[in-house]
Amino acid sequence: AQTVTQSQPEMSVQEAETVTLSCTYDTSENNYYLFWYKQPPSRQMILVIRQEAYKQQNATENRFSVNFQKAAKSFSLKISDSQLGDTAMYFCAFMKPNNDMRFGAGTRLTVKP
Amino acid sequence: EAQVTQNPRYLITVTGKKLTVTCSQNMNHEYMSWYRQDPGLGLRQIYYSMNVEVTDKGDVPEGYKVSRKEKRNFPLILESPSPNQTSLYFCASSPDRGYGYTFGSGTRLTVV
Numbered sequence: 001a002q003t004v005t006q007s008q009p010e011m012s013v014q015e016a017e018t019v020t021l022s023c024t025y026d027t028s029e030n031n032y033y034l035f036w037y038k039q040p041p042s043r044q045m046i047l048v049i050r051q052e053a054y055k056q057q058n059a060t061e062n063r064f065s066v067n068f069q070k071a072a073k074s075f076s077l078k079i080s081d082s083q084l085g086d087t088a089m090y091f092c093a094f095m096k097p098n099n100d101m102r103f104g105a106g107t108r109l110t111v112k113p
Numbered sequence: 114e115a116q117v118t119q120n121p122r123y124l125i126t127v128t129g130k131k132l133t134v135t136c137s138q139n140m141n142h143e144y145m146s147w148y149r150q151d152p153g154l155g156l157r158q159i160y161y162s163m164n165v166e167v168t169d170k171g172d173v174p175e176g177y178k179v180s181r182k183e184k185r186n187f188p189l190i191l192e193s194p195s196p197n198q199t200s201l202y203f204c205a206s207s208p209d210r211g212y213g214y215t216f217g218s219g220t221r222l223t224v225v
Contacts, residue, residue, distance in 0.1 A: 009153075033211045045203060045216035052211065091155055098163060099144040099207050101214060102172070105155040 004094050006104035013082045014112050020067075021077045021107045023092030033095040034068065034075045039106075040088040048090070051075065082111045115140045119204050119217035126194055126224055134189045134220050136204030144207040145187040146171070146214060147179065149200040156203065162187055194224040 003026045013019035025034070036048040051059045051068050058066050063083075067076045079086055089108050095101040117138045126132055138145065146161035148171075158171025162181040176198055178190040187206075191198060201221050205214035 004155075006155075035213050037213075043201070043219050045205070045214075047213040047215075050213055095211065095213075097210055099146075099210055099212075100158070100161055100169070100171070101146065102158060103148070103156040105153060 004092055004102055004104035006090075006092055006107050008107045009105070010108045010110070012110040012112055013079075015082055015084060017082055018078060018080045019082055019109065021079075021090050021092075021109065023075045023077070023104060025073050025075065025092075025094045027073070027094065029096060031097055034066075035093040035095065035101070036064070036066070036075075036077045037091045037093060037103075038086075038088045039091065040085075045091075049077065079109075084111050084113060087111045115215075117204055117206050117215055117217035119202075119220050121220060122218060123221045124223070126222070128195055128224055129193050132191050132194060132222075134191075134202060134204075134222070136187045136189065136217060137185050138187075138206040138215070139185065140206060140208065140215070141184065142206035142208045142215075143184075144209075144214075145181065146205045146207075147177070147187070147189050148203045148205065149173065149198075150203065150219075151200050159189070159202075194222075196224050198222065199224050 034051045092104040147159040148156040160179040204217040
């Protein structure tokens with residue numbers, strides 16, 4: 001079974017600073033996909049970024065980037081120039097090739113003015 | 114507008130009274146999934162479906178049923194709800210292998 005671990009239940013960052021959220025996963029699969037989702041207080045789940053395991057290049061979406069270390073089974077999310085609107089729960093997710101997707105327990109991020 | 118629609122958004126019910134949470138997507142997506150979200154546990158998968166009439170259990174299927182008779186609909190059925198099924202439920206759909214899921218707005222269920 002795949003497990004996803006987010007070791008930081010809560011984090012905070014000052015506005016305009018950079019923060020990194022950690023995620024590790026356990027799998028015997030070689031081909032899979034990784035995601036970060038954001039859940040603001042509205043409770044809507046929003047896809048932030050996606051990484052394909054067979055691609056070595058780290059994915060980037062504007063201020064959001066990942067550090068994917070396949071051998072270490074690590075998938076961290078870096079948020080640059082943090083904004084107040086980034087305050088949310090962030091979930092790391094692992095997806096098997098059959099689209100079976102499992103989530104970590106989440107990290108609550110607070111951006112302080 | 115492309116979306117996943119869940120109904121109802123809020124529901125309070127009593128133990129043992131059968132209920133159905135509906136989920137519909139208008140994007141012709143192949144894959145659909147149900148999750149429940151509980152504090153400190155993140156989202157846990159209940160069931161997922163790879164296509165019409167093809168479903169499989171997730172991590173926490175006990176006490177739930179699903180069906181996928183049409184591509185667009187994936188209802189979640191609680192035959193005999195219990196208080197431990199009080200949770201926030203999400204339906205989601207994905208167009209193809211490896212693509213992220215689009216989520217509905219969630220259903221807050223309380224079983225008393």
